[in-house]
Amino acid sequence: xxxxxxxxxxxxxxxxxxxxQKFPLTLVLDNVxxxxxxxxAFRTADAFAIEKxxxxxxxxxxxxxxxxxxxxxSTESVAWEYAATTVEAIQQLKAAGYVVVxxxxxxxxxxxxxxxxxxxxxxxxxxxxxxFGVDDEVLALCDAAVxxxxxxxxxxxxxxxxxxxxxxxxxxKLETARG
Numbered sequence: 167x168x169x170x171x172x173x174x175x176x177x178x179x180x181x182x183x184x185x186x187q188k189f190p191l192t193l194v195l196d197n198v199x200x201x202x203x204x205x206x207a208f209r210t211a212d213a214f215a216i217e218k219x220x221x222x223x224x225x226x227x228x229x230x231x232x233x234x235x236x237x238x239x240s241t242e243s244v245a246w247e248y249a250a251t252t253v254e255a256i257q258q259l260k261a262a263g264y265v266v267v268x269x270x271x272x273x274x275x276x277x278x279x280x281x282x283x284x285x286x287x288x289x290x291x292x293x294x295x296x297x298f299g300v301d302d303e304v305l306a307l308c309d310a311a312v313x314x315x316x317x318x319x320x321x322x323x324x325x326x327x328x329x330x331x332x333x334x335x336x337x338x339k340l341e342t343a344r345g
Contacts, residue, residue: 183212183243189337190288191216192259194266196252196304197223197295198325205236206326207293212240214333217288219244220259222252252292252304260307264290268308269332270300271321275311278335285343291332293325 178186193211198204204226211219221227227248228234228241249255256266265287268275283289292308294300299322305311314323314331323331 180239180243183215184245186215188215188217189340190286191333191336192218192220192264192288192290193329193333194220194252194255194259194290194292195222195225195325196292196300197298198225198293199296200325201226201230201232202236203296203324203326205233205238205241207329208233208237208240208244208246210326210330210333211244214337216333217245219246220249220252220255220290221246222249222255252301253307256290256292256304256307259290262288264288265310266290266292266308268292268294268300268305268311269313269328270294270305270311271313272305272311275313278312278314278332281310281312281335283336283339283343285340289336291329291336293329296325 193207193216195204195207204221207219226233228237233241259266267289269291292300292304312332314328316323
């Protein structure tokens, strides 16, 4: 066994990535305070070829050293937009036909393995603040909530880890549905 070379990995250039078809997924960062988490979200968004990231409220925006360090260049490849409030971003996404799904533990959340995204339907996945989660006002605008099953002593995952888990799950299900 040997690691593949960069040439063997055949990665897209930034220009090619920007013009390639993306999965109909958008990540919404609701007041995420850690710039490292923001950078990690960009890197994950690039890896999974999602459409866009919305950076909302206090969420940091590129270029900032901590974001750039973690993002490893993905702030150049992934489309992003800033909204002063997450509510503003959600309203725009809903008007554009997105189903908005909070990644949050609620009294009505569905366990992630049971959630089935509809093929062809665009989704916006809302990731909350590291301490407070998805804001209640934002949660009230969401169409659904999913939660990641956990079996240890902690009741939450780091926001960037949770984004990776949920994006992988959605993309796996969309790919399976595609056949």
